[in-house]
Structures are given as C-alpha cells and as structure tokens.
Amino acid sequence: MGFFTDAYDLFSIANxxxxxxxxxxxxxxxxxxxxxxxxxxxxxxxxxxxxxLAGQLFFGWLGDKLGRKKVYGMTLALMVISSLAxxxxxxxxxxxxxxxxxxxxxxxGFGIGGDYPLSATIMSEYANKRTRxxxxxxVFAMQGFGILVGGVVSIIVSxxxxxxxxxxxxxxxxxxSLPPRADYVWRIILxxxxxxxxxxxxxxxxxxxxxxxxxxxxxxxxxxxxDMSKVLxxxxxxxxxxxxxxxxxxxxxxxxxxxxxxxHGLHLLGTCATWFLLDIAYYSSNLFQKDxxxxxxxxxxxxxxxxxxxxxxxxxxxxxxxxxxxxxxxxFTVAFIDILGRFFIQLMGFFFMTVFMFALAFPYNxxxxxxxxxxxxxxxxxxxxxxxxxxxxxxxxxAEIFPARxxxxxxxxxxxxxxxxxxxxxxxxxxxxxSQTKGQxxxxxxxxxxxxxxxxxxxxxxxxxxxxxxxVPEAKGKSLEEISRENEEEEGDQPAxxxxxxxxx
Numbered sequence: 001m002g003f004f005t006d007a008y009d010l011f012s013i014a015n016x017x018x019x020x021x022x023x024x025x026x027x028x029x030x031x032x033x034x035x036x037x038x039x040x041x042x043x044x045x046x047x048x049x050x051x052x053l054a055g056q057l058f059f060g061w062l063g064d065k066l067g068r069k070k071v072y073g074m075t076l077a078l079m080v081i082s083s084l085a086x087x088x089x090x091x092x093x094x095x096x097x098x099x100x101x102x103x104x105x106x107x108x109g110f111g112i113g114g115d116y117p118l119s120a121t122i123m124s125e126y127a128n129k130r131t132r133x134x135x136x137x138x139v140f141a142m143q144g145f146g147i148l149v150g151g152v153v154s155i156i157v158s159x160x161x162x163x164x165x166x167x168x169x170x171x172x173x174x175x176x177s178l179p180p181r182a183d184y185v186w187r188i189i190l191x192x193x194x195x196x197x198x199x200x201x202x203x204x205x206x207x208x209x210x211x212x213x214x215x216x217x218x219x220x221x222x223x224x225x226x227d228m229s230k231v232l233x234x235x236x237x238x239x240x241x242x243x244x245x246x247x248x249x250x251x252x253x254x255x256x257x258x259x260x261x262x263x264h265g266l267h268l269l270g271t272c273a274t275w276f277l278l279d280i281a282y283y284s285s286n287l288f289q290k291d292x293x294x295x296x297x298x299x300x301x302x303x304x305x306x307x308x309x310x311x312x313x314x315x316x317x318x319x320x321x322x323x324x325x326x327x328x329x330x331x332f333t334v335a336f337i338d339i340l341g342r343f344f345i346q347l348m349g350f351f352f353m354t355v356f357m358f359a360l361a362f363p364y365n366x367x368x369x370x371x372x373x374x375x376x377x378x379x380x381x382x383x384x385x386x387x388x389x390x391x392x393x394x395x396x397x398x399a400e401i402f403p404a405r406x407x408x409x410x411x412x413x414x415x416x417x418x419x420x421x422x423x424x425x426x427x428x429x430x431x432x433x434x435s436q437t438k439g440q441x442x443x444x445x446x447x448x449x450x451x452x453x454x455x456x457x458x459x460x461x462x463x464x465x466x467x468x469x470x471x472v473p474e475a476k477g478k479s480l481e482e483i484s485r486e487n488e489e490e491e492g493d494q495p496a497x498x499x500x501x502x503x504x505x
Contacts, residue, residue, distance in 0.1 A: 001197070001200040002075075002139075003115065003119060003139055003140060003142040003143050003146065004142040004146040004149070004196050005083075005115075005146065005193055005196045006079075006112045006143065006146065007142070007145075008146040008150045009048070009083060009146075010048055010049075010109070011146070012150035012153070012190060012193065013044060013048070013105070014318065015150065015154040015189065015318060016154070016189055017044055018314060019186050019310065019311050020186060021034045021035035022034050022178055022182070022307040023178065023182060023186075023307070024094035024097060024098065026174075033178075033303060038431075040098045042427050043098065044098065044105070047106045048105040048108055048112070049109060049283070049426060050106060051109025051110040051113065052109040052113040052419045053419035053420060053423070054109075054110055055109060055111060055112060055114045055116075056113040056117060056413075056415040056416040056419060057413065057416045059071055059118060060116075060118075060408045060410075060411055060412015060415070060416075061408075063118050063408035063409075064405055064406060064409045067209050067213055067214075068122050068209060069208065069209045069210075071114065072118050072204050072207070073201070073204050074111075074114065075111045076200065076201055076204055077201075078107060078110060078111030079108060079194075080197045080198050081107075082110075083190065083192075084191055084194045085104040085107075086101060086104040086190045086191065087188065087189075087190045087191030089101035089104060108193075113412075113415070113416075113419070116395070116411065117399075117411035117415060118408065119139050120136055120396070120399035120411050121210075121407050121408045123135050124396075124407070125211070125212040125407075125480065129479045131338055132338075132475075132480075133337035133338045133396055133476065134334050134335070136395070136396045136400075137330070137392050137396055140333075141331055141333065144322065144326045145327065147326055148322040148323065150189075150318070151315045151316070153189055154315035154318075155315045157185055157311075158185055158309070158312040161179075161181060161182065162309050167179050167306040167309075168306060169303065169305055169306050169309075170302065170303045170305070170307075171304055177306040178306070178307045212404050213404060252405070255406055255410070260406070263485060264402060264484075266471050267471065268402075268413065270468055270470075270471025271401075271417075272417035273417070273471070274346065274390060274469055274471075275398075275414050275418030276417040276418055276421035277461050277465035278391060278394055278418065279418040279419065279420075279425060280421040280428075280461050281353065281425065281461050284425030284428065284429035284454075285458070298372050299313050320376075321379065321380050321383060324384075325379075325381060325383035325384040326383045326384070327387075328387075328388075329383060329385065329387025329388040329389070329391075332384075333389075336388075337392070337393070341474050341476040342393045342396060342476060345389055346390045346394070346397075347469050348385070348388075349385045349391070349393070350389060350466035352382075353382055353386055353390075353459075354459050354466065356381050356382040357382060357455055358455075358456065360378050361455035361456040364455065390465060395415075397472055399411050400475040400480060400483055400484075401472075401475055401483050403485075403486050404480070404484070431445065431448050432449050432453075432454045432457070433448055433449075433450070433454045434446065434448030434450075435447060435448065436449060
C-alpha cells in the first residue's frame with residue numbers, strides 16, 4: 001500500500017495539470033484555453049521528484065542508522081500530511097496557489113522517497129531466496145495499481161462535476177467552460193492520496209524490525225530470533241550468538257572505503273546508471289502522456305472541451321494505457337523473475353523499449369496522421385516492457401546485492417540516481433518535444449526538436465541502459481549473505497554462516 005500511494009501521488013498530478021492551466025492562466029482575450037507556463041509547469045511536475053530524490057538519500061541512510069521499522073513510520077506520516085496539504089494549497093493569486101502546491105508536493109516527494117529504500121529492504125530481508133524476487137516485485141507492482149486508481153479517481157470526480165454543471169466547451173463559451181467549482185476537482189484528486197497511506201499506519205506500527213538488521217547491524221541475535229519467532233510462528237534460537245559478534249568486527253568496511261569499491265563499486269555504478277537511464281525515458285513518457293496523446297490527436301483540441309471534461313479525457317487515456325501495458329507488465333515480472341532471473345528480464349526490457357521507441361519515432365508522421373490506434377498499441381507495449389523489465393528490476397536488485405549495514409543506503413543512492421533521471425526526463429521533455437516550427441509550440445516555450453526526434457533520443461537512452469545492465473550481478477537463487485558476500489572476512493575467505501536465524505534457505 002505504500003507503493004500504491006507513492007504511484008498515486010506522483011502520477012495523479014499528470015491528470016490535473018491541464019486543469020491548473022485553465023483555472024489559473026486563462027486570459028479572457030485569448031482564443032485558446034490557458035496552459036501552465038514553462039516555469040510553473042516544470043515546478044508542478046518536477047518538484048515532487050526533487051523531494052523524492054532527497055528523501056531517498058536521507059531516509060535510505062537513516063534506515064541503516066536507526067533501523068528500518070523506526071524510519072518506516074516517519075515516511076508514512078509525512079506522505080499523509082503532505083497529500084492533504086497539497087489539496088489545501090492556498091493563495092490570493094495564481095503564483096501563490098502554485099507556490100504552496102509545489103511546497104507541499106516537495107515534502108510529499110520527500111516522504112515517498114523514503115518508501116523506496118525501506119520497502120525494498122524490508123521485503124528483501126523478510127523473504128526467502130527462492131521467492132524473494134517475486135515478493136519484492138509484488139511490492140513494486142502496486143505502483144501499477146496506484147497509477148490505475150489515480151486515473152479511475154480522476155474519472156469519477158471529473159464525471160461527477162461535469163454532470164453536476166452543464167458546461168459548454170471553450171469554443172462555445174470561454175467563460176462558462178470553466179465553472180468556479182472546477183477548483184475543487186484537482187484538490188479532491190490530490191487529497192485522496194492520503195487515504196490508502198493512512199490505512200497502513202497501524203500495520204507499519206506493529207511490524208517488527210527485520211531480523212537481518214537486528215542480528216547483523218544491531219548485533220542482537222537474541223532479539224532477532226524473538227522477532228522472527230513472532231513472524232514465522234515457530235520456535236527459533238539464537239545459537240552461536242557469541243561467534244557472530246566476534247566475527248562481525250572484521251567485516252565492517254564503510255561506503256567510501258577501498259574495500260567497498262573493490263567488492264561493490266561496479267555494482268553500485270550499474271544500479272545507479274541503469275535506474276538513471278530508465279527513469280529518463282519512463283517518467284518523460286508517463287508524466288507527459290497527455291502531451292503525447294494530444295500530439296497524435298487521440299485527445300480533442302483543448303478548445304473543443306470544457307475544463308472538467310478535459311480531466312476526464314486525459315484520465316481515461318491514462319487508465320487505458322495502464323490496463324493494457326503498465327499493470328500487466330508488473331505482474332509478468334512477479335510471475336517470472338525467480339524463473340528467468342533479474343539480469344535477463346532487465347536486458348530484455350531495455351531491448352524491447354529501444355525497439356518500440358524507434359518503431360514509434362522513425363515512422364512518426366505515419367502514426368500521427370494515419371494510424372493513431374497503432375501508435376497507442378506500440379506505446380502501451382513500451383510501458384509493458386518497461387515494467388516487465390528495468391522499471392521493476394532496478395528496484396529489486398539494489399535491495400539484494402549490498403551488505404545489510406549498507407543495504408538501505410545503497411538502495412537509496414540507486415533510487416536517487418533514478419529520480420535524477422526522472423527530473424532530467426520531466427524537465428527536458430517539456431522543451432525537447434516542442435514543435436520545430438516557430439509558432440506551433442506551446443505558449444511560452446521556445447521551439448524544440450519535435451516529438452519524433454525526442455522519441456529517437458529516448459530510444460538511444462534505453463539502448464545505453466541495456467549496456468550498463470552488464471555491470472549488475474544476478475541474484476536469483478542466492479541468499480542475501482551469499483550475493484552481498486556479507487560473511488567474507490577477506491578476499492577468497494568464505495566462513496560458514498553462524499546463525500540460522502539470519503540465513504533463510
């Protein structure tokens with residue numbers, strides 16, 4: 001439910017940005033509905049990603065210092081409060097409302113950022129090696145349902161308001177096409193994100209600390225055995241606790257040590273680079289679906305819709321893509337990750353994302369003018385292989401291949417690299433996708449390289465991601481201690497595991 005909320009909060013903003021432009025930037029003497037200027041548009045779409053990046057680094061580090069459980073509740077409380085506050089954004093002017101909205105969405109992103117390393121680390125440390133990939137993938141797969149429900153809630157709210165007010169299109173009556181109650185629509189949609197997060201607060205409060213953290217980091221094998229006894233409902237003993245404590249001192253290298261660089265330097269580079277490159281393509285496509293739909297004429301011209309109905313049309317398109325490509329892709333990963341392995345799925349995903357991006361880009365004019373349905377099928381397949389591919393595996397692998405005392409930190413660093421890519425994609429796509437023909441770009445934007453060339457660049461980025469995948473090791477079928485070399489004292493030295501409570505088979 002944490003990741004369900006993360007996706008809802010991050011991606012539901014895409015359904016209401018056009019409405020925000022109409023409400024706060026429509027000028028009576030203009031012949032087109034208002035749109036968010038470049039600055040506010042970048043801020044509204046990107047500020048939560050900036051907050052997420054900061055939260056991933058901070059809470060990832062804090063999760064290794066204080067423990068997973070203690071920090072897990074903090075992130076949830078921050079998400080609930082910030083979701084509600086986002087819908088209550090205030091101000092006497094457009095600038096005031098957008099500024100307060102961005103302020104609260106930054107802190108919303110900060111809380112969401114903490115959920116990334118903590119959810120992945122907690123799940124990896126509870127799961128056994130045979131089904132660990134599927135369990136972590138199932139956590140991440142809830143992102144698909146979050147995107148889907150974000151679209152469904154937007155459809156329900158916009159439909160209710162659209163039916164309550166008989167509103168003409170902008171072309172028919174520019175003033176009446178924007179009813180005063182439209183301001184409630186985006187606020188309700190954003191505030192709903194607090195509901196699923198609040199529902200999980202009690203469960204997180206009752207969750208015990210992971211046994212691996214307690215035994216390997218906190219050095220309390222007895223408490224680890226007690227916690228696992230409650231979880232598994234079996235009797236466990238902390239045998240050889242003394243040996244574990246003695247041996248642990250010889251394997252305590254830090255993140256910035258030469259030993260970490262030797263063992264895991266290339267691994268961290270691989271997880272950071274693949275996540276960074278993936279998120280450039282993934283977030284630029286996801287956050288700006290509405291612009292892509294408009295470019296291929298799947299959505300009517302803005303002047304042919306009223307403000308509230310436009311929300312409905314954008315959300316409906318998002319739901320269709322989520323149903324056809326996004327959600328199935330996640331669950332294919334859940335089903336096959338412990339069979340095919342992380343490496344194969346990630347490599348395959350990047351390969352097909354490259355293929356479909358190029359297939360969309362090179363005959364772009366054909367798709368745009370003659371076959372919009374074909375474009376949307378190909379577009380959905382791109383999302384399918386993103387999610388049955390690197391969008392899932394980049395989340396899973398960093399939670400498996402690093403030592404317990406650095407696991408949350410390294411996952412946070414990898415995830416933050418991904419969000420840096422998302423920021424590049426979100427901001428860069430706004431400008432790059434603008435028309436090359438002067439006068440045809442959106443108001444306030446310079447001319448860009450066009451949608452076709454933008455898609456070609458995204459295809460090339462996916463190909464580079466495929467190359468960096470070769471730096472990431474395979475974790476299928478191995479225990480966390482085996483893949484992270486947790487029990488190595490020296491190079492080539494592999495002593496036997498010392499506590500059965502922390503080495504599940």
